[in-house]
Amino acid sequence: MMEPYKLYYWPTIQGRGEFVRLALEEADVPYIDVARGKGGMQAMIDVIAGGRDGRAAFAPPVLQAGGLLIGQTANILMFLGARHKLAPRSEEGRLWCNQLQLTIADIVGEAHDTHHPISVNLYYEEQARESRSRARDFVVERIPKYLDYFESVVRANPGRGGWMVGSRLSYVDLSMFQLLDGLRYAFPKAMEAYAERWPGLMRVSGRVAARPRIAAYLASKRRLANNEDDVFRHYPELERGVRVKPLRG
Amino acid sequence: MMEPYKLYYWPTIQGRGEFVRLALEEADVPYIDVARGKGGMQAMIDVIAGGRDGRAAFAPPVLQAGGLLIGQTANILMFLGARHKLAPRSEEGRLWCNQLQLTIADIVGEAHDTHHPISVNLYYEEQARESRSRARDFVVERIPKYLDYFESVVRANPGRGGWMVGSRLSYVDLSMFQLLDGLRYAFPKAMEAYAERWPGLMRVSGRVAARPRIAAYLASKRRLANNEDDVFRHYPELERGVRVKPLRG
Structure with missing residues (x-):
């Protein structure tokens, strides 16, 4: 079974994160909307500020896919599109x-x-x-x-x-x-x-x-x-x- | 020999097209800055408005690579980066x-x-x-x-x-x-x-x-x-x- 994706985004707005949420929902893959859980805001802030190997993001949303941390909405969607048939293959x-x-x-x-x-x-x-x-x-x-x-x-x-x-x-x-x-x-x-x-x-x-x-x-x-x-x-x-x-x- | 790339961008400003020009120059690949040539403005307007197969772009820059027409600066750079070793392979x-x-x-x-x-x-x-x-x-x-x-x-x-x-x-x-x-x-x-x-x-x-x-x-x-x-x-x-x-x- 696939490890659930983790989405790091503001917990009280649709915002730019909503474009990612819609893709995750349509793809029907498990994901955790981290900042909406207990202690999640701090986790989001930590990921944005430090990331893995110091690869900070300028702003949310950030998607964690296994060892990958991906920022910028369009970049995340390109990644998900290729993985979950939400974009052409060519x-x-x-x-x-x-x-x-x-x-x-x-x-x-x-x-x-x-x-x-x-x-x-x-x-x-x-x-x-x-x-x-x-x-x-x-x-x-x-x-x-x-x-x-x-x-x-x-x-x-x-x-x-x-x-x-x-x-x-x-x-x-x-x-x-x-x-x-x-x-x-x-x-x-x-x-x-x-x-x-x-x-x-x-x-x-x-x-x-x-x-x-x-x-x-x-x-x-x-x-x-x-x-x-x-x-x-x-x-x-x-x-x-x-x-x-x-x-x- | 490779067909030269064609760049469609405003001919009198650096603008967003300059990010593409710099990549083409560093890659040392032949390209035509179409709108700076005779009749080039009309060619640019036509490509933006109609593209190939009606794939219009919202705005320049657009890069033509053989049969491909690519719009949006970051999208063009991602394409050139992969083709000309201006980005990691992973x-x-x-x-x-x-x-x-x-x-x-x-x-x-x-x-x-x-x-x-x-x-x-x-x-x-x-x-x-x-x-x-x-x-x-x-x-x-x-x-x-x-x-x-x-x-x-x-x-x-x-x-x-x-x-x-x-x-x-x-x-x-x-x-x-x-x-x-x-x-x-x-x-x-x-x-x-x-x-x-x-x-x-x-x-x-x-x-x-x-x-x-x-x-x-x-x-x-x-x-x-x-x-x-x-x-x-x-x-x-x-x-x-x-x-x-x-x-x-």
Whole structure:
């Protein structure tokens, strides 16, 4: 039997760790969400700071797989994708998944900066004015730029089944679900207005949510609720009065 | 003979493409910097928008390697690292390089946002006030947080020679050179004040600059000059009056 993976991530938020949790859940492999257990926060801090052989990580998430310690979300997913058939086997397919995942990481970073445009060392309330400006730009310009792009990717995919890459689910589909879920939580009015603009992505998202293991996970206590310490935050004032273009063109 | 690689990137800036250029130069492989040639901008736009088989990229750089089209800087470097001995062969070593490169990508993104904290769709001059706040935080808090981390990585590396990973130069060393070079251009006073804080990184940077192929490249016209359309920009007002801590503690 395989030794369980250990995931080191903040215990009270979905955050970037959630992309890893979704992959572990879909792969149906045993894992320990270390920081959510007793003494787990200190274990997480120790692994981030020291790692094995001094290979510290800059930030969580970190995945421990036997003797391996792997940091950076996209890096972890690339590893899990290859091990658990959550990515194509070909070099071309693996690189393409990684490219898409890194582009998802880019928009996730921008989503974070809508509530922290000046400094991660200040509270949102201390940069709320600048957040209004950044969030407006994000909702009006950046969300459609990224999601139009991802919609074009799913439409151009020659594989059957409506997945992002090829003819099977990959970790990119899981991450697309998580991205859309987060955007809907943070900017519900805007995402409602955009509802019909990205049918291919909505289909991906719906199919992921309907996967038996993912559905069970989302209904379980393992899935943490959205909240305002997370990457995706709902501050109603950040989309108040913001007009979006429901369709392309 | 190998077909030359084709690099698709903006022709007037170092930007994120420079991390790829440095790897290609050190590997001493033939490549065409497509957008710098006649008709090259249109070729770049076409590749980004359509790619092969509709595999568009969200943004440059894109590397064409025979029939492969690869986007996202860290993804391209991972590919080149494996092909041209610019990364360890072991899975562990490759993942570690990728983890470090993604962390470099994170600070590069934050460096960009010092002059564009609100929107990439506005000029710097339209967000100069917010840039002052963001740049102060970047210089005082973020640069030391990242570079203290990278310094700890180079110090903990058991390999000989003072490289970032193992006992040989990897693409992470090339990228560390480029990061430090960019930070010194953008924030010369702060980086001068920090001069003695990261001796291990300065050594990496110096050794990279002294590599014969890199030295020849840096002295050539292929190396574009820093400028204020680039990721690293020098606006003196962004570090005016900013005090940093020269040493840790």
